[in-house]
Amino acid sequence: MQLLSGSQVAEKKRLEIKIKVRQFAFDHGRPPGLAVVLVGDDPASQVYVKNKIKACSDTGIQSFHNQLPAKTTEEELLKLISKLNSQTDVDGILVQLPLPSHIDTNRVLSAIWPLKDADGLTPENLGLLMAGRPRVAPCTPRGVIEILNHYDIAIAGRHAVVVGRSQIVGRPMAQLLLLADATVTVVHSKTPNIRDFTKQGDIVVVAAGKPRFMGAEDFKKDSVVIDVGIHRRAEGLCGDVRTDELKGLVKAATPVPGGVGPMTITMLLENTLTLAQLSKA
Ligand SMILES: NC(=O)c1ccc[n+]([C@@H]2O[C@H](COP(=O)([O-])OP(=O)(O)OC[C@H]3O[C@@H](n4cnc5c(N)ncnc54)[C@H](OP(=O)(O)O)[C@@H]3O)[C@@H](O)[C@H]2O)c1
Incomplete structure (x- = not known):
């Protein structure tokens, strides 16, 4: 039985991404940016977010960490998403799931501007995937x-x-x-x-x-x-x-x-780069 090492594939892909990120920064005077939003203090989510931020830094992508308390209201979270949607150095937005149960996950995901949807989970991007024309897929x-x-x-x-x-x-x-x-x-x-x-x-x-x-x-x-x-x-x-x-x-x-x-995080980096490139196309 052959073991299919995602770690090895991820290492190779991340090197390729790093080179493209450097080129993007050279061409546009800033690196691609990913905003990560974490609501609450779920230990597993904290580990995932920490790993995502480290992967950004390793490949030269700028990360913006937004840690919100568990009692954050849906309206407060939507306000933050709206701010990130218009922040020019943010190319991708990732809301770490699961969200606390008092927040409507679908409403929050739908509020992300589809051209900043680093996880590919907005209705528009899922629809494009369904239509056979994926822009950024999960x-x-x-x-x-x-x-x-x-x-x-x-x-x-x-x-x-x-x-x-x-x-x-x-x-x-x-x-x-x-x-x-x-x-x-x-x-x-x-x-x-x-x-x-x-x-x-x-x-x-x-x-x-x-x-x-x-x-x-x-x-x-x-x-x-x-x-x-x-x-x-x-x-x-x-x-x-x-x-x-x-x-x-x-x-x-x-x-x-x-x-x-390891491939999940790598694809998040690639989706962020793709969205950054699309914003300049
Ligand atoms: N490696 C990564 O980066 C990564 C990323 C995301 C998730 N994960 C892991 O992947 C797993 C799945 O994640 P998820 O978010 O898709 O989970 P999920 O939302 O809980 O969905 C699980 C799916 O499995 C189905 N299922 C449950 N029990 C089953 C059974 N006995 N027989 C057949 N199907 C069954 C469920 O069916 P129903 O729809 O009928 O309930 C549901 O569709 C989890 O362990 C998660 O931690 C890993």
């Missing part, structure tokens, strides 16, 4: 496609099965696979006997959010398994897949950690 599924492309794993004509249909992973993943000419099946919590489907997948992307949920009996021989799940447990990080069971069965699989995770 980072995690984009990262999955980059991993498959990097390792020369054919997508066209293959049967891809996506486990999960969330707005940030499963749905855009299915669209990107369709755009790459796969035949796509999406399964979710109401699908009976999901194994009947996953066992048919040449490529199976697992994003169910359930620790070590799938294993050897769920995949066919020589399939490619992409594990999107990330779970923090006392023994360390794990994914949705029991990858340790897959040796000698599947052709390739992503590890956790070091698989899809």
Whole structure:
């Protein structure tokens, strides 16, 4: 079984991004800028935001960190988004999810100007993806496609099965696979006997959010398994897949950690660069 290292792909992509960021700064007198908005003090979100800010600094992208207290009202958050929408050195805005439950996530995401939508989650950008003309697509599924492309794993004509249909992973993943000419099946919590489907997948992307949920009996021989799940447990990080069971069965699989995770941040950097370039086009 080949291990598909997202860390390695991310390292290569980040070098390419760094060169383009330097060129952008040279051409326009400032680097691309990403505003990160974090509401509350969820420890996992704080780690994600810290990693995103560090990745920006490593590639030369300017980050603007906006930390708001958990009691921030929806109106206050919308006001900040509106300010960032008009700030000329901000090319991308990322609102770290999940937001506290008193805030309407869809309303907040919809308030981001689509040309500053670094996560590709505004209705306009999701609509463009659905229409087959993506501008910036959500980072995690984009990262999955980059991993498959990097390792020369054919997508066209293959049967891809996506486990999960969330707005940030499963749905855009299915669209990107369709755009790459796969035949796509999406399964979710109401699908009976999901194994009947996953066992048919040449490529199976697992994003169910359930620790070590799938294993050897769920995949066919020589399939490619992409594990999107990330779970923090006392023994360390794990994914949705029991990858340790897959040796000698599947052709390739992503590890956790070091698989899809590093690619998600890398695609955020690339989306920010793309939006910065579009703002100058
Ligand atoms: N690597 C990264 O950078 C990255 C980025 C984002 C997310 N993640 C991780 O990826 C995982 C998924 O994230 P998410 O945001 O998509 O999660 P989510 O919003 O909880 O969605 C999970 C999806 O899985 C489906 N599901 C749940 N139980 C299932 C079952 N028993 N059989 C089949 N489908 C089932 C759900 O179906 P219903 O729609 O029917 O409820 C839902 O569509 C999480 O572990 C998350 O931490 C990782």
